[in-house]
Amino acid sequence: MPFKNETTASYPQLELATFGPENFELAQNGTINRMELCSNKLADGLTPNLLVFEQYRSITDLDIRVMIRPRAGDFCYNANEFEQMKQSIIAFKNKGANGFVFGILNNLRQIDVELNQQLVNLAAPLPCTFHKAFDQLSDYETGLQQCIQIGFQHILSSGLKANVLEGIAILKQLNQLAGDQISIIPGGGIRSSNLSIIHQQLGCKIYHSAAITNNGNEADVSEINEMLKQLACNSKN
Numbered sequence: 001m002p003f004k005n006e007t008t009a010s011y012p013q014l015e016l017a018t019f020g021p022e023n024f025e026l027a028q029n030g031t032i033n034r035m036e037l038c039s040n041k042l043a044d045g046l047t048p049n050l051l052v053f054e055q056y057r058s059i060t061d062l063d064i065r066v067m068i069r070p071r072a073g074d075f076c077y078n079a080n081e082f083e084q085m086k087q088s089i090i091a092f093k094n095k096g097a098n099g100f101v102f103g104i105l106n107n108l109r110q111i112d113v114e115l116n117q118q119l120v121n122l123a124a125p126l127p128c129t130f131h132k133a134f135d136q137l138s139d140y141e142t143g144l145q146q147c148i149q150i151g152f153q154h155i156l157s158s159g160l161k162a163n164v165l166e167g168i169a170i171l172k173q174l175n176q177l178a179g180d181q182i183s184i185i186p187g188g189g190i191r192s193s194n195l196s197i198i199h200q201q202l203g204c205k206i207y208h209s210a211a212i213t214n215n216g217n218e219a220d221v222s223e224i225n226e227m228l229k230q231l232a233c234n235s236k237n
Contacts, residue, residue, distance in 0.1 A: 020039060050091055102128065
């Protein structure tokens with residue numbers, strides 16, 4: 001029997017990054033209850049296929065946050081790409097998404113407040129996460145305050161470094177600055193081998209991982225179960 005991350009469970013929780021239909025069984029049998037649904041693992045996540053989302057939604061009521069990212073590369077988008085992002089939010093919202101994950105920067109590596117605000121307003125009342133474009137910012141303290149002002153509920157970050165362990169000092173600082181105004185979700189290289197020490201250092205409410213232990217796209221069930229057990233044990237300490 002898998003160790004379930006119950007919707008009603010107290011924090012901390014695990015958010016599973018999923019890149020296609022490969023994790024249908026995990027969603028259906030209740031192994032997970034929170035997912036970031038993307039496509040294209042090699043591009044670090046793009047907007048998923050709407051039909052794949054509908055398949056997940058048809059078999060489960062789990063919390064699915066949808067990536068809105070029209071292409072790989074930088075996070076500066078032209079008018080056509082921005083319109084595509086808006087239409088994606090409308091489509092997934094109408095099909096039962098639980099929230100959205102996106103981030104738009106300008107060419108100075110700053111948050112584009114106006115464009116992000118439009119998307120957050122369009123997604124409302126569903127919650128939005130500013131994704132790892134945050135790690136490209138030239139001034140992350142200003143970026144944190146802008147995310148709060150715009151109305152993002154979460155920031156997904158590896159602390160401006162290649163992975164969470166390398167960025168843990170900045171993640172600590174972000175947690176302190178954020179307080180209860182916004183939730184920091186550490187993501188990047190999190191596995192069962194390091195999750196306990198990361199949580200002991202950060203004490204965050206949600207952790208983000210693909211839980212992939214091979215060259216494919218499918219999450220490793222034993223890896224997920226071990227991470228969930230660690231989070232449950234740490235929540236009791």
